Amino acid sequence: MNVTNEAIDFMKAALTEEETKAVRICTETGCCGPTLGLVVAAPEATDDVKDFDGLTFAVAKDAETMAENxxxxxxxxxDGASLVLRGLQQTC
Structure with a gap:
């Protein structure tokens, strides 16, 4: 999982009011199978945790392969700015 400087700045602004300064990348059920999702949540014990400029990004074990590239x-x-996952393989 890579994170751009723009995404870090966007997340810092979005998390100013949140108690936790962590984003967890995990699998979610999509219309055609599993996909990646982002949630504001503390890392779990089995997550791969990385710090990017003061923000914690945790990747769940079951999402590591999907998030690799x-x-x-x-x-x-x-309509404004939003986060995107570039390189995510489409399941449909």
């Missing part, structure tokens, strides 16, 4: 980035559109 993924980059968390920010995408700007006319």
């Amino acid at each position: 993924v980059t968390l980035d920010v995408e700007s559109t006319e």
Whole structure:
């Protein structure tokens, strides 16, 4: 899992009011099978934990393979900015 500087800045701004400064990447059920999801949550004991400029990013064990070549980035559109997972293999 890679994280761009833009994504770190975006997450810092988004988490200013949150008690925890951690993001957990885990698997979620998608329409065509498992996919990656991001939640604001403390890491679990079995997670792979990394610190990026004061933010904690934890990858759940069952999501490690799927997140291996993924980059968390920010995408700007006319509707505003949002986080995107670049390189995530589509399941449909």
